[in-house]
Amino acid sequence: MTRVLAEALAEVRQTIQAAALAAHRKADAVSLIAVSKTHGAEAVAEALTAGQRVFGENRVQEAQEKFPALKAAYPDLELHLIGPLQTNKVKQAVALFDVIQTVDRESLAEALAKEMAKTERYPACLIQVNTGEEPQKAGIPPRDALAFIERARTVHKLPIRGLMCIPPVGEEPALHFALLREIAGKAGLSVLSMGMSGDYATAVRFGATHVRVGTAIFGVRDMAAVGAQD
Ligand SMILES: *Cc1c(COP(=O)(O)O)cnc(C)c1O
Numbered sequence: 001m002t003r004v005l006a007e008a009l010a011e012v013r014q015t016i017q018a019a020a021l022a023a024h025r026k027a028d029a030v031s032l033i034a035v036s037k038t039h040g041a042e043a044v045a046e047a048l049t050a051g052q053r054v055f056g057e058n059r060v061q062e063a064q065e066k067f068p069a070l071k072a073a074y075p076d077l078e079l080h081l082i083g084p085l086q087t088n089k090v091k092q093a094v095a096l097f098d099v100i101q102t103v104d105r106e107s108l109a110e111a112l113a114k115e116m117a118k119t120e121r122y123p124a125c126l127i128q129v130n131t132g133e134e135p136q137k138a139g140i141p142p143r144d145a146l147a148f149i150e151r152a153r154t155v156h157k158l159p160i161r162g163l164m165c166i167p168p169v170g171e172e173p174a175l176h177f178a179l180l181r182e183i184a185g186k187a188g189l190s191v192l193s194m195g196m197s198g199d200y201a202t203a204v205r206f207g208a209t210h211v212r213v214g215t216a217i218f219g220v221r222d223m224a225a226v227g228a229q230d
Pocket residue numbers: 035037058082083166195196197198212213214215216
């Protein structure tokens with residue numbers, strides 16, 4: 001079992017390296033986020049043993065069940081929140097996550113800023129952009145992104161480091177990656193979280209600094225668990 005996960009991880013890292021090289025980028029300019037949602041703490045522990053240190057979860061409660069013990073054992077573990085954040089979970093999220101990738105509305109920016117000031121813990125923040133303008137998807141519409149980034153930085157004084165997106169299913173992801181990069185460039189932001197199991201090599205070619213890979217590392221998720229969380 002351990003060998004299978006370690007091999008899958010090595011393969012993903014190789015793919016990132018090859019894509020970075022092809023784009024004349026340094027492979028270490030791309031951080032691999034292993035998305036462990038629906039997989040147990042044992043699977044995360046296997047990945048840690050294989051040298052992986054950066055993980056992504058999309059639900060606060062699920063992450064709280066798995067990660068505090070692992071973080072105690074591995075102080076260099078870096079945990080990213082990549083799913084929607086309810087305002088009533090802000091306290092737990094600020095306490096647990098090192099990066100919050102899904103800042104997507106004014107009320108959330110305000111709640112995060114308050115909690116950070118109170119606890120003096122400042123997880124890096126990314127703003128989620130709904131590049132496909134899908135009504136059912138979270139994220140700021142591209143046309144509003146620059147104004148929102150500005151408010152998040154100056155009004156709320158959040159540590160905004162970059163942007164993330166989830167391209168619409170069935171569309172060419174490269175167009176969305178290019179759009180996200182363009183907005184980040186205009187805003188002077190350097191972090192780009194984009195690319196999942198199906199398209200992370202493309203994302204690296206388009207400048208991703210963080211790719212979020214689940215299935216290609218941990219295998220297919222339990223569909224019942226997926227249904228329960230989406
Ligand atoms: C689940 C998830 C991923 C990982 O998806 P895979 O296709 O399994 O690699 C990446 N980003 C977000 C926001 C997710 O929710």
